[in-house]
Amino acid sequence: MKWNQALKDYVSYLKIERGLSDNSITNYELDIKKLINYLEVHGIKTTPLTIDETTVQQFVYEVAKVVQPKSQARIISGLKSFFNYLIFEDYRNDNPLELIESPKTGRKLPDTLAKEEVNSLVDAIDLSKPEGTRNYAIIEALYGCGLRVSELINLKLSDLFFEEGFIKVTGKGDKQRFVPIATYTQKYIDIYKNEVRNHLAIKPGHEDFLFLNRRGAQLTRAMIFTIIKQLAVKSGITKNISPHTLRHSFATHLLEGGADLRAIQLMLGHESITTTEIYMHVDRSHLTKVIAQYHPRNNRNENV
Structure with missing residues (x-):
């Protein structure tokens, strides 16, 4: 079996059997x-079925020289994953x-915007x-619903x-969830729909996408990143922010306000509660207040 055929079969497996996102x-x-290119550059004649541990170790060593641990x-x-397949x-x-x-990478969390910084944005x-009207609706959707950038552009x-107070979001692996x-x-989404979107010449095949560019086509991930970077500069925010910063801020502000961690997990579309906990970059004093306010032992008046 040659590398290209093995890779093609593997991609089909990821798409059809594991249902992963693009x-x-x-x-x-x-x-x-990257591995195939390394083998070609160094003239190493091997196949997916015969490559050995030593060759792979050499590749990993070369990778370690030029990329970060993460x-x-x-x-x-x-x-x-490929060889397990x-x-x-x-x-x-x-x-x-x-x-x-x-390599151990630790838990590096993205910057979180304070509520005042979201307002400045x-x-x-x-x-x-x-x-501008469209971008306002975009920021409100990212921060108000905790969306990933891919979920936003495919909304x-x-x-x-709206009558029920939910939106249907298609997340990783095409898994759908309803988010309040x-x-x-x-x-602001309605203002954008009625005052801006309705006046666009929409391209065929893009009629159902919510957020469109000036030419009536679906927005790209890169465009959302650009919009947020430009707004950060304009508002004087020096943190390195991205669309994901707004998602992280959404979750953090909910937790700080007393929201249930399980509810936040469902809204973010996390498979595991452990993933949600990683997003919760909050002051320990907040957690102390949660215990003091909600734990039944702190609400009992006992004579000891």
Whole structure:
């Protein structure tokens, strides 16, 4: 079996059997292509079925020279997944990365915006321009619903259930969830729909996408990043922020306000509560207040 065929079969497996998102599949594919490129550059003649632990270790060592530990760990994880797939399909009986450990990366959390900084961000938007009205609705949707950027750009008109107070969100692996949406956020999405979007010449195939560019086509991930970076500069925010910063701020502010961690997990679409806990970058004093306010032992008047 040649590398290109093995990679093609692996991508099909990730898409059809594991149901991963396009972004996740692309990342896995890039990991394998890095290994293939390394083998070609160094003239190493081997196949997915014959490559050994020594060769893979040499590749990982080369990777470690040029990428950060977090990226190195992701590549190792991607390669392990690929060779586990080959074992699953009975092409191999061993994983050459079995004894290779990923570097410790720690838990590096993204910056969180204070509530005042979120206000500064939206205050920097020029609402006299059509794209300003759209951008205001975008920021409110990201921060008000805790959306990933991929979820935002794929949000459709048919996903809006404003009368019921929810939107339908398609997350990782095409898994869908219903997320509550505040009337304030609904208001600005409606303004954008009625005053800006309705006047666009919408391209065929893009009629149902909520957020569109000036040419009537679906917005890209890169465009959302650009919008937020420009607003950060304009509002004087020096933190390195991205669309994910607003998602992280959404979760953090909910927890600080006393929201239930399980409810936040469901709204964010996390498979595991452990993932949600990583997002909760809050002051320990807040957790102390939660115990003091809600634990039954703190509400009993006992004579000891």
